[in-house]
Amino acid sequence: MPREEVVERLLTVFRDRGYDGASLAELSEATGLGKSSLYHYFPGGKEEMAGAVIAHLNEWLWVHALEPLTQPGAPARRIQRMVEALDECYAGGKNACVLGNMVVGAGRQIFQRELRKSFGAWIDALAKVLADAGQPPKQARERAEDAVIRIEGALILAGGLGEPTPFRRLLKRLPHDLLAD
Amino acid sequence: MPREEVVERLLTVFRDRGYDGASLAELSEATGLGKSSLYHYFPGGKEEMAGAVIAHLNEWLWVHALEPLTQPGAPARRIQRMVEALDECYAGGKNACVLGNMVVGAGRQIFQRELRKSFGAWIDALAKVLADAGQPPKQARERAEDAVIRIEGALILAGGLGEPTPFRRLLKRLPHDLLAD
DNA sequence: GTCTATAATAGGATAGAC
DNA sequence: GTCTATCCTATTATAGAC
Numbered sequence: 262m263p264r265e266e267v268v269e270r271l272l273t274v275f276r277d278r279g280y281d282g283a284s285l286a287e288l289s290e291a292t293g294l295g296k297s298s299l300y301h302y303f304p305g306g307k308e309e310m311a312g313a314v315i316a317h318l319n320e321w322l323w324v325h326a327l328e329p330l331t332q333p334g335a336p337a338r339r340i341q342r343m344v345e346a347l348d349e350c351y352a353g354g355k356n357a358c359v360l361g362n363m364v365v366g367a368g369r370q371i372f373q374r375e376l377r378k379s380f381g382a383w384i385d386a387l388a389k390v391l392a393d394a395g396q397p398p399k400q401a402r403e404r405a406e407d408a409v410i411r412i413e414g415a416l417i418l419a420g421g422l423g424e425p426t427p428f429r430r431l432l433k434r435l436p437h438d439l440l441a442d
Numbered sequence: 443m444p445r446e447e448v449v450e451r452l453l454t455v456f457r458d459r460g461y462d463g464a465s466l467a468e469l470s471e472a473t474g475l476g477k478s479s480l481y482h483y484f485p486g487g488k489e490e491m492a493g494a495v496i497a498h499l500n501e502w503l504w505v506h507a508l509e510p511l512t513q514p515g516a517p518a519r520r521i522q523r524m525v526e527a528l529d530e531c532y533a534g535g536k537n538a539c540v541l542g543n544m545v546v547g548a549g550r551q552i553f554q555r556e557l558r559k560s561f562g563a564w565i566d567a568l569a570k571v572l573a574d575a576g577q578p579p580k581q582a583r584e585r586a587e588d589a590v591i592r593i594e595g596a597l598i599l600a601g602g603l604g605e606p607t608p609f610r611r612l613l614k615r616l617p618h619d620l621l622a623d
Numbered sequence: 624g625t626c627t628a629t630a631a632t633a634g635g636a637t638a639g640a641c
Numbered sequence: 642g643t644c645t646a647t648c649c650t651a652t653t654a655t656a657g658a659c
Contacts, residue, residue: 279547282462296655297626364538364602365463418590420557475643
């Protein structure tokens with residue numbers, strides 16, 4: 262099995278259980294690999310597995326959600342691309358956010374640097390497209406930050422309520438709110 | 443030590459570590475009680491401890507943040523009361539949200555009912571004050587939900603970035619955004 | 624590369640003395 | 642009520658055969 266496939270299966274476990282809640286037993290079951298095989302792929306153990314998952318997610322996020330924000334075209338169109346990518350990534354609000362879940366417990370300390378970088382890149386990319394839309398830099402940054410806040414918060418609320426509707430509602434109004442006068 | 447004091451100390455551990463990350467060793471250390479003493483207070487073990495923590499937080503949230511929303515007075519003033527309470531509860535963004543962290547991992551299944559009730563009550567109380575301010579019911583509900591989303595999301599982002607500023611910025615603009623035309 | 628077996632430790636929980 | 646001591650299981654991780 263290609264390493265990327267392994268990482269994608271590990272991702273589902275960290276996404277659903279968080280860093281502390283993800284056990285090697287479940288990681289093994291999700292990949293179909295024995296524990297020792299996992300250590301062959303990731304000598305650093307669980308920490309390295311989670312690191313690979315975060316790196317993989319960052320790559321996905323960049324290619325499918327952030328890079329489209331930097332492409333030529335109308336800002337509204339570019340933002341719509343990101344929204345569609347997020348809708349797929351989070352399965353319309355049924356999936357939790359790996360980054361958001363990593364903030365909890367031991368993951369927070371271990372991956373502080375990566376989390377900072379991931380959230381920072383996200384905000385940067387959004388601020389840029391809003392600046393392209395003619396918004397003053399400070400407003401663009403504040404709204405970009407607010408968008409990430411809302412996405413993460415909507416996934417938390419969807420998880421807490423046990424229904425994805427808050428996230429779906431958010432995605433629907435997000436492009437308008439970002440570009441409103 | 444009064445039970446309430448014990449629960450408050452347990453709360454700090456679940457808040458910082460999440461449900462899966464909170465170990466009996468740390469819960470014991472935080473309270474200054476041996477494991478057996480904890481089981482004297484909470485025969486149901488860790489699950490009962492976390493349940494007591496959630497109940498305690500709900501009580502605090504109601505008394506300090508939600509009940510003021512229902513009091514007579516100008517909506518803007520009432521909302522300001524809630525904001526001040528949240529600022530204290532989350533230490534200006536330095537503390538995580540117990541409810542938000544409980545959504546991750548095993549806590550999500552175990553406390554689904556409680557989480558649903560907590561978030562629901564919060565949204566209800568906010569929607570009510572916005573309706574009092576003259577907003578149509580649907581708009582009041584959507585904005586109330588959005589406020590909870592933003593609060594939870596801002597705490598996640600603050601945790602991920604390692605700095606409380608996103609939360610502080612959010613609290614500052616929240617009253618205006620809720621009551622805007 | 625993947626497996627079985629096993630170590631070593633940490634986890635949640637209980638018994639029983641005081 | 643609180644402690645010490647202990648139990649059992651799950652957990653992370655490694656060794657070594659194939």
